[in-house]
Amino acid sequence: MDSIAICSSDDKPTAMVDGRFGRCPYFMVWSPDSSEFKSLKNNGIDAAHGAGTGAAQVLLQNKVGAILTTRIGPKAFQVLNTAGIKIYQGQENISVQELLDKYLSQQLQELKQPNN
Amino acid sequence: MKELLVLSGKGGTGKTSLTASFVYLADKCIACDYDVDAPNLPILLKPDASEGHEFSSGLTADLNKDICIDCGLCRDICRFEAISNEYEISTLSCEGCGFCAEVCPVEAIAMQERPSGRWFASNSGTNGKMIPLFHAELRPGEENSGKLVAQVKSAARQKAQEEGYPLLISDGSPGIGCPVISSLVETTLVVIVTEPSVSGYHDLKRVQELLDLRGVKSILLINKADIDSKAAENMEQWARENGIPCAGKLPYSPELAAAVSVGEVPVSRKELHDLILPVWQKIMQTMEVLE
């Protein structure tokens, strides 16, 4: 199983989920092999242009297999979709760990099109 | 949460006066001004002391002349003519692409963050309600108002979500370019405020073409309808043929001009209230059925 990236407001699993794909401050990436999180700073947050494509490139480089996000734009969606990375509809107002738990218990829907 | 965005294509059709009026008439809403080039909504909504946030957009080249060896490579490759013969960098021309910094053989050029404006969160005490207002000011000469629009929108939507506001009412930019395209994201309905002039009609059609392209619903509002009532009728006809609802026609009103000239929200005056209220009700009816 591939690792899972979650849009996060901070660099720890207890942090609240951030609703934006391109402009979330961090991605928390959970590895099923180690059951541990590592954090990736999203440089896209400050990008004047193409935050979504920039963030998608970072996740590609980190060989993420799935992404849990509340809102994702058409360009980032196109990149991830083409790369075969699955995108799941996340929720806000809960922590990164809580969202991951929902994913692992198969409560999240796969997103079939961009929603931002 | 729904968002009503007011656009016009052509400037000066009455976007801001009507946006402020809608904010005044709405039960509970957040107001946004996306015209970051020339923000005028705060002039009518008169917010309290604003919480200001610095905003930077992109990068700009910074050349250290002590290191520069006068090879001219940066000047040759720059497509924006941003580097002078004396190696002065024009921040007005620099796009922040970093081409010069990449090719400089002695690393005399560094890319720096570029402060380009400020955005504000404030409150407006309008019509006995406390209305949160979000607006921004781009420094003259800066680029990329699209990102600033996105910033204002994201701050406003966050507040709406946290505090349970059901509606955002937003004043858009003129034109159909970068800031307008940015303001369409997650918008429920666009009110196109137009006027029956050859220019107004032309610009209206280009705005509608953009909305069709982006799949955003619209409703037409014909302002100053009596400056050419035949043309106003033609506009209504065009709207019908294209399946666009019409919120109504408003006459040219010296009273409205007078209210705005002293910084009053037009509908705070009885005569204008009675004129604009039915238009607002029609817009709200149209909004109700939209997701």
Add this chain to the structure above:
Amino acid sequence: MEIAVASGKGGTGKTLVATCLARVLADYNPVLVDADVEEPNAGLVISHQPVNIRPAFRPVPSIDMKSCTLCGKCAELCRFNALVVLPGEVMVFTELCHSCGLCAYICPENAINEANHKIGVIEESALLSGGHLITGRLLVGEVQSPPLIKTARESKRQDSEYRVVDCPPGTTCPAIESIRDSDFCLLVTEPSLFGAHDLELSISATKLLGVRTGIIINRWQGDDGDIGILARAEDIPILERIPYSMELAKSYARGGNPLDAMPELHGILEKIIEEVKERVV
């Protein structure tokens, strides 16, 4: 001499002033450039011959996948995140590309060429009153107007002693691209709180550009108000005032010639040209 007609706020009368200047300058074979490429209106309110249309382009990267090794250098260096390197391909997002040319230059395999991306059209036509009209028209949905504005302003450069540029509203990149390097900038404003507020922003923009500037008050009703105070504080002259006229507004809305609806406008515009000439020479 190139005169930019600009304003911070939209709808103050830029196009009215620009088209009427072209009419008054008719004997000098003027070139009128409509640089408001998002919403070009000059051609709607001044009569002209059928138009010669040519497409306008800007360069964007095109990847030769036969040579590309997916090394990722282009995506790494592109400040606009316009390129994304996937396991089997490179995606190019032209909407994000600023046409800087860096990717093509640095590609170690020379796998990036630049292809033309259409951003709009340039329309050239003869004005019936004399001279020419150049209109830049941005494709709907295209984000970047400055490259098209630049192309429009470069058209027919050598053809006339007088060029009048009808600028887009605002104070940011499209307005800057339209005003820069002009000999003079006329800021058209109206006596309202909005007009004065936006005029102040426009003045700071023309000061940054180092372009000489004068103010024209449109829809003037006997009082300069805040604009007078601002003009004194900024040391920018108010060149002329165009009186408020409902008749003019109505005729102009139908595309009528403002010089017919308001005959005294002719004299006002001649004075504007004199005032500009005095300051430019």
